[in-house]
Amino acid sequence: MPFIAAGEITTHYAIEGPEGAPVLLLANSLGTSFHVWDPVMADLAAAFRVLRYDMRGHGLTDATPLPADGSGYSIALLAADALALLDALGIEKAHVCGLSIGGMVAQHLAATTPARVDRLVLCDTAALIGPASVWDERIAGIRRDGLAAIAPGVMGRWFTEPFREKAPQLMRGYANMVARTTLEGYLGCAMAVRDADLRAAAATIVAPTLVIVGDQDPATPPASAQALASAIPGARLEVIADASHIPCVEQPAALSRVLVPFLSAA
Numbered sequence: 001m002p003f004i005a006a007g008e009i010t011t012h013y014a015i016e017g018p019e020g021a022p023v024l025l026l027a028n029s030l031g032t033s034f035h036v037w038d039p040v041m042a043d044l045a046a047a048f049r050v051l052r053y054d055m056r057g058h059g060l061t062d063a064t065p066l067p068a069d070g071s072g073y074s075i076a077l078l079a080a081d082a083l084a085l086l087d088a089l090g091i092e093k094a095h096v097c098g099l100s101i102g103g104m105v106a107q108h109l110a111a112t113t114p115a116r117v118d119r120l121v122l123c124d125t126a127a128l129i130g131p132a133s134v135w136d137e138r139i140a141g142i143r144r145d146g147l148a149a150i151a152p153g154v155m156g157r158w159f160t161e162p163f164r165e166k167a168p169q170l171m172r173g174y175a176n177m178v179a180r181t182t183l184e185g186y187l188g189c190a191m192a193v194r195d196a197d198l199r200a201a202a203a204t205i206v207a208p209t210l211v212i213v214g215d216q217d218p219a220t221p222p223a224s225a226q227a228l229a230s231a232i233p234g235a236r237l238e239v240i241a242d243a244s245h246i247p248c249v250e251q252p253a254a255l256s257r258v259l260v261p262f263l264s265a266a
């Protein structure tokens, strides 16, 4: 269970796959640890050296206090954490695949440090995930009632109803994952999403880019994924059938089928 000093925090990470294979950095969504990628790991680690990590305040990575001015973390800060992890591990360049807020981090990395990003995959994410009023309501609800109170609603956005009904224990486990995220980590990252507008940055991305979305994702719907793909020069959109916001858990085989060939293309 490796931990490493990455910038100002200690980051929990895992690295799997053949040494010498191209590195693939996976960035998680809000309220998840890197275990959210478990169902696709066998496929990904067969072809890539896969680096997963827990975002600031998530999983076993350090949380830092929220700024006294009432603001949260920022996508720039979270992207700096990812770069600090690459630096600490001596990785110069990687494919980057980000899910939701992880996709915002990935967009920021690709736009601001293009030399560090090989191919880019943006999964169930957008350049702008709004509106801010919805985030403010969520943040106020969490401050009032705690993270466990929102977990059932989160499951309703992450997974389709048939999947939830088929896998009650999985739902319980993912609800626990949300509920056990640190309060600072969840709120800090929620505010980072609320305050981010990457539309101008997206237009500057030069990495070959694949945008992926679940056909039933209510959080970052296919229309916003299409807008993101249209904003990034040369980007392509793939829609995963029968999936909501977290296709790596709900449709891992379908996700691997589009991800692996795209990342393997020279």
Ligand SMILES: O=C(O)CCC(=O)CC(=O)O
Pocket: 028, 029, 030, 031, 099, 100, 101, 102, 129, 154, 157, 158, 193, 219, 245
């Ligand atoms: O999942 C994310 O990283 C941001 C979008 C979101 O909060 C989806 C959800 O949990 O409802």
